[in-house]
Amino acid sequence: MPASQDTTRSKGRAPDPRNSDIRALLIRTGNQCAHPGCSHPLVNERNQFIAQICHIEAAAPGGPRYNPSMSDEARRASSNLLVLCYRHHVESNDTGQYTVEVLRDIKRAHEAQFAATPFTPDASVVESIAREVAEYWRNVDHANSSEHIVPEIRIEIDADATAQSLIRSLWAELDRLDLELDELARSADRLPQEVRDALVKAGYELGTWDGLIGPENPTHNWNWEWINLGIGTLRSRIRVLLEQLDVRVLELELLTDPSNERVRERLAERRAAFLDGARRCVMVD
Ligand SMILES: [Zn+2]
Incomplete structure (x- = not known):
């Protein structure tokens, strides 16, 4: 659980449960799903939380068993939470x-079953990892x-940036790269006219120059393959990798x-x- 979750909330939704409530909840679970007869573990042998926290009365309108007259504090409290396997x-x-x-009956029976044998998730492991990261x-x-x-000329690094915000920044930089690439393409389009204007200014007779057609005149389609195929494909690959990274990061966030x-x-x-x-x-979009 992120340490900042006490302040985490989205519009219309109760704040996430506090770490202390989650710990209090886990202690009474025997490290087992609360559903009668299910022994699915909640924390695996690598200290990863592999179950889900279920609100008895939903955290947000539209969620299961939402109770509009309940306070946000009651919604996030451990008394309203149940730990279940997926x-x-x-x-x-x-x-x-x-x-x-x-x-509520399921929760009561489950917690009564483990009242005498508290389950303590290994907080020291979590804390030492958090310290090392910080x-x-x-x-x-x-x-x-x-x-x-x-x-x-340093590039500023935001050491507090989350994976999500880094992905958003990468998308923004990629959009800027697209604008630069468009400008590069436009300048290549302008090149033949600009070279011709300069030759006129320098006093050249352009009959022979204008007679150069297609690939004979290197200013035509200047860097066309590089701009339209090389960089275009690279840009498409980066977009696909970013989209995939976005999914992967969200999967990891949901696991924790x-x-x-x-x-x-x-x-x-x-x-x-x-x-x-x-x-x-595809290779070029
Ligand atoms: Zn279960």
Whole structure:
């Protein structure tokens, strides 16, 4: 879970559960899915959370069992949360079968079963990884801002940038590259006229020059293959890789924060677009 989640919220949605509530919730699970008879683990032997946090009464309007009169604090509290494996989380969206009362009973029975044997996820592992990550980015920030060998022309590195914002920045840079490439293509189109104007200015008689046709005149279709095929294909490849990276990063984010509906929605949208693109992507677009 990201440390900043206390402040994480999207429009109309209750804030994400606090780390402390999630820990309190996990302690009473016996590291098992809460669904009766299911023993699917919640945290695997590599300390990865592989289950999902389910809201008994949904975090946002339109979600299962949403209760408009409930406060956001009550929505995010551990009393409103249940840990289920992926399969049982999906099945619990059937609100006809899984009513608020049924889910509360499931939670009560499950927690009672493990009251005497608390499950403690290994926090030390998580904390040491978090420390190591923070230290590395502090070093990068320092190297970029204070130790740079040519400070005047340094490219600024935002050490706090998330994977998502880096992907957005890459798209923006790619769009800028497209504009530069268009300008390059336009200047190649202008080249024959500009060379001709210069020859006129220099006093040349252009009869012979104008007689040069097609490939005989090197200013015609100047760098055409490079501009239209070489760079165009490179640009298309970069776009496909960026789209794929976007999907991969969202998958990883969902694994570490399975209750984040915003990430889930964006992943569904990006996956559909990439699947569609996989049928149609070509060398030059
Ligand atoms: Zn299960």
